[in-house]
Amino acid sequence: MTTWAARDIAKRYGAVQALDGVSLTIEPGRIHGLLGENGAGKSTLMSILFGATRPDRGHIERDGRRMSFASARDAIAAGVGLVHQHFHLVESFTIRENVLLGDARPNEARLRAAAERLGLAGDLDAVAGRLPVGVRQRAEILKALYRQATLLLLDEPTAALTPPEAEALFAFARELRAAGASVVFITHKLREALELCDTVTVLRQGRVIATQRATEATPDDLAAAMLGERLAPPTDAPPLAIGERARLRVERLSAASDAGPGVEGASFEVRDGEIFGIAGVDGNGQTALAEALAGLRPAAGRVWLDDAPAPDGRRARLAAGLRYMPADRRRAGLALNLSVAENAILGDEASPAWRRWGGRLDSAAIRRHVATLTERFAIRMPSASAPVATLSGGNQQKLLAARELARRPRVLVAVNPTWGVDVAAVAAIHRAFRAACAEGLSLVLISNELDEILSLSQRLAVMHAGRLSRALPPDAPLTVIGRLMAGDGPTWERHGSTA
Amino acid sequence: MARLPEALRAPALSVAAVAAALAAGAAVLRLAGYAPGPALWVMANAAFGGPFALADTLVKATPLALCGVGVALAFRGGQFNIGAEGQMLMGALAAVAAGLQLASGWAMPLVLASAAAAGGGWAFLAAWLKTARGVSEVISTLMLNFIAFWLVSWLVHGPLQEAAKSYPQTEMVAEALWLGRWLPPTRLHAGVFVAVGAALVAYGWLFFTASGLRLRVLGDSPQAARTAGISPERTAWLALTLSGACAGLAGGIEVLGVSRRLYEQFSPGYGYMAIAVALLARRHPLGVLPAAVCFGALEVGAAGLQRAVGVSAGLAGVVEAFVVLAVVAVSGRRDAPA
Numbered sequence: 080m081t082t083w084a085a086r087d088i089a090k091r092y093g094a095v096q097a098l099d100g101v102s103l104t105i106e107p108g109r110i111h112g113l114l115g116e117n118g119a120g121k122s123t124l125m126s127i128l129f130g131a132t133r134p135d136r137g138h139i140e141r142d143g144r145r146m147s148f149a150s151a152r153d154a155i156a157a158g159v160g161l162v163h164q165h166f167h168l169v170e171s172f173t174i175r176e177n178v179l180l181g182d183a184r185p186n187e188a189r190l191r192a193a194a195e196r197l198g199l200a201g202d203l204d205a206v207a208g209r210l211p212v213g214v215r216q217r218a219e220i221l222k223a224l225y226r227q228a229t230l231l232l233l234d235e236p237t238a239a240l241t242p243p244e245a246e247a248l249f250a251f252a253r254e255l256r257a258a259g260a261s262v263v264f265i266t267h268k269l270r271e272a273l274e275l276c277d278t279v280t281v282l283r284q285g286r287v288i289a290t291q292r293a294t295e296a297t298p299d300d301l302a303a304a305m306l307g308e309r310l311a312p313p314t315d316a317p318p319l320a321i322g323e324r325a326r327l328r329v330e331r332l333s334a335a336s337d338a339g340p341g342v343e344g345a346s347f348e349v350r351d352g353e354i355f356g357i358a359g360v361d362g363n364g365q366t367a368l369a370e371a372l373a374g375l376r377p378a379a380g381r382v383w384l385d386d387a388p389a390p391d392g393r394r395a396r397l398a399a400g401l402r403y404m405p406a407d408r409r410r411a412g413l414a415l416n417l418s419v420a421e422n423a424i425l426g427d428e429a430s431p432a433w434r435r436w437g438g439r440l441d442s443a444a445i446r447r448h449v450a451t452l453t454e455r456f457a458i459r460m461p462s463a464s465a466p467v468a469t470l471s472g473g474n475q476q477k478l479l480a481a482r483e484l485a486r487r488p489r490v491l492v493a494v495n496p497t498w499g500v501d502v503a504a505v506a507a508i509h510r511a512f513r514a515a516c517a518e519g520l521s522l523v524l525i526s527n528e529l530d531e532i533l534s535l536s537q538r539l540a541v542m543h544a545g546r547l548s549r550a551l552p553p554d555a556p557l558t559v560i561g562r563l564m565a566g567d568g569p570t571w572e573r574h575g576s577t578a
Numbered sequence: 579m580a581r582l583p584e585a586l587r588a589p590a591l592s593v594a595a596v597a598a599a600l601a602a603g604a605a606v607l608r609l610a611g612y613a614p615g616p617a618l619w620v621m622a623n624a625a626f627g628g629p630f631a632l633a634d635t636l637v638k639a640t641p642l643a644l645c646g647v648g649v650a651l652a653f654r655g656g657q658f659n660i661g662a663e664g665q666m667l668m669g670a671l672a673a674v675a676a677g678l679q680l681a682s683g684w685a686m687p688l689v690l691a692s693a694a695a696a697g698g699g700w701a702f703l704a705a706w707l708k709t710a711r712g713v714s715e716v717i718s719t720l721m722l723n724f725i726a727f728w729l730v731s732w733l734v735h736g737p738l739q740e741a742a743k744s745y746p747q748t749e750m751v752a753e754a755l756w757l758g759r760w761l762p763p764t765r766l767h768a769g770v771f772v773a774v775g776a777a778l779v780a781y782g783w784l785f786f787t788a789s790g791l792r793l794r795v796l797g798d799s800p801q802a803a804r805t806a807g808i809s810p811e812r813t814a815w816l817a818l819t820l821s822g823a824c825a826g827l828a829g830g831i832e833v834l835g836v837s838r839r840l841y842e843q844f845s846p847g848y849g850y851m852a853i854a855v856a857l858l859a860r861r862h863p864l865g866v867l868p869a870a871v872c873f874g875a876l877e878v879g880a881a882g883l884q885r886a887v888g889v890s891a892g893l894a895g896v897v898e899a900f901v902v903l904a905v906v907a908v909s910g911r912r913d914a915p916a
Contacts, residue, residue, distance in 0.1 A: 375804055394807035403805060411805050414798035421791055426806035428788040438787040 160223020624882020697826015
């Protein structure tokens with residue numbers, strides 16, 4: 080039984096005070112939730128607890144004794160285990176090789192025992208890269224258990240899991256708690272935190288805002304603590320009026336993928352003004368589907384735009400009013416070293432609004448356009464000529480959304496449009512989507528955030544292993560959606576066929 | 579540390595790189611047994627002391643600047659063109675071939691245009707190999723350098739050799755085509771203005787036109803370019819062809835302004851030095867001008883040092899290499915195309 084504590088920890092990165100005097104006690108046999116928006120300081124605190132970052136001030140204590148970690152190696156030796164959001168497994172190694180990596184004296188008995196507890200005994204010799212995400216995550220936990228961690232840090236552990244996988248993780252976390260370990264569960268999902276944790280600490284702008292017992296906390300309190308103000312009650316926005324016409328019609332679309340499943344015969348239609356959600360765990364063919372729709376990936380099958388066959392190729396689809404917000408904003412959406420203004424007109428650089436004779440760009444017209452966008456979306460930036468890389472993730476994503484919505488497109492395909500951005504930016508982007516749909520936009524919302532899909536879509540479908548289910552109403556039972564996401568055979572038989 | 583304004587940071591780093599490289603060069607001189615202070619003074623004097631020195635430096639800087647603008651354009655578009663040397667040779671070859679047929683001063687634009695076209699065409703070969711066959715332009719442009727060099731070598735020994743057959747060189751182009759020398763008896767010729775003009779045009783095109791923007795988007799993020807409907811293939815062709823055209827123009831200008839003919843050792847490696855020039859300029863067309871002067875001065879200074887003290891001209895190469903290392907070290911990976 081070990082009690083861990085952080086005492087008055089401060090850390091500054093350039094102009095940003097990432098942590099500002101954070102103190103936290105993590106008791107044994109407890110699951111401690113750490114909540115906060117992006118940029119609240121959660122990751123920095125984790126990194127300090129794990130020895131990967133040195134605090135400017137303050138220290139870590141184990142059972143009241145002051146610890147000093149020069150590196151993650153020291154932290155691991157002291158009993159800290161961290162499961163990163165993005166796994167750190169050597170994909171071509173087996174689970175066993177991954178766990179024993181760097182261990183001079185492998186202890187097979189200890190490894191077996193830990194693997195039994197995690198239900199991984201049969202997978203020890205499987206190659207990590209071929210295993211499902213849920214199993215890979217357990218392999219990460221196995222690394223920590225094998226090294227006899229008394230403090231297990233889980234960084235956004237459910238981000239990539241199906242609901243059943245998440246349930247299994249929760250069950251395991253409870254088991255660890257019963258065995259006397261301390262688990263720190265980092266998340267920005269309130270429901271999860273309240274369901275699983277005993278104690279919840281909310282961070283905002285590098286400070287501890289509140290530490291509460293989960294039983295005494297309400298989602299409203301926690302959200303208010305995270306945001307620093309009371310949230311407006313959940314959107315009572317009037318349902319959008321959907322048109323009658325099928326704006327986008329997709330018939331038996333199939334496309335290969337670079338990695339993982341491609342798209343196998345997906346069919347659906349989106350009416351004007353409609354938000355059509357496509358749910359699913361990442362890596363089930365969503366990227367291939369989005370790229371095929373955007374005209375970036377060759378595909379079989381047919382795509383119709385307003386009852387006319389959609390032209391082939393990205394440029395032609397762009398000209399036909401089909402816009403695209405890719406999942407990876409930093410690589411596929413924006414050119415990070417180019418300025419805000421230049422990024423704001425990407426794809427529209429030939430628009431007559433600023434293109435003058437000889438291809439010359441009218442910088443005054445562009446600056447006016449950027450001013451409109453940044454004002455409408457409250458984008459904070461040093462200046463319009465600053466590289467986009469200097470903007471925060473939320474502001475980058477708002478810029479991307481602003482650009483794609485700026486010219487009243489007919490169809491927008493958006494993939495994980497609010498991934499990794501702060502709550503305020505999420506709200507701004509969702510508002511903008513609804514406003515654009517009220518003016519007739521048809522939105523294909525592909526997201527691994529089920530909540531996002533459920534709260535925005537008029538209809539939704541689930542994607543799994545390259546297949547797309549039939550359209551469901553948003554009040555479809557969660558169990559059905561969850562089973563479809565997990566690829567449950569009988570459920571797919573009932574909802575999968577797209578005749 | 580007080581932060582410099584954004585606009586000054588890049589030039590400051592380049593100046594620091596040159597200073598660091600000169601310091602390293604001084605250390606090498608000391609190791610070789612020379613007093614670094616006087617030696618550097620001799621170099622500075624050879625490069626900048628008086629009209630002749632200055633003219634020499636600018637004459638050397640002219641092809642460096644034109645090739646450098648070309649390399650900078652290619653790098654901005656994410657194309658690692660290291661073939662400016664071969665493109666320049668093809669440009670010089672085209673200029674001589676055209677110049678031997680056309681003897682009128684009116685034909686000068688035509689001669690220079692054929693030089694640019696030849697350089698651009700040479701680079702387009704590499705671009706086509708890249709988009710059609712997936713050949714890295716690093717390999718193809720380098721190989722095309724060798725082909726161009728040996729092609730010129732064969733031609734000046736054979737079909738294009740002067741009538742007298744005494745040297746491996748072509749006849750001179752007609753005097754009517756020679757670029758005006760505006761500070762006789764120095765060799766300073768009107769090509770300097772062409773270099774400055776090319777840098778200005780490249781700057782304006784790159785930063786203030788839609789197609790220039792497309793090129794930079796491709797260079798910064800090929801995926802973002804695709805999302806925005808920009809064709810990576812066509813944009814890569816454009817970047818490499820324009821780049822080659824600048825280098826070809828450098829060859830044409832060198833023929834009409836300095837050599838008047840083509841011979842085997844026509845270029846002392848301007849095309850390779852241009853890569854260093856473009857990196858020192860941090861891929862900025864206007865930055866290429868001072869960077870080219872800097873390298874031109876280094877060349878002239880090292881030659882002066884050799885004449886005066888007998889230090890090997892190879893030392894200049896050492897200092898140039900130090901400059902490139904220092905530039906790459908201070909700017910990190912960001913400026914080099916991936």
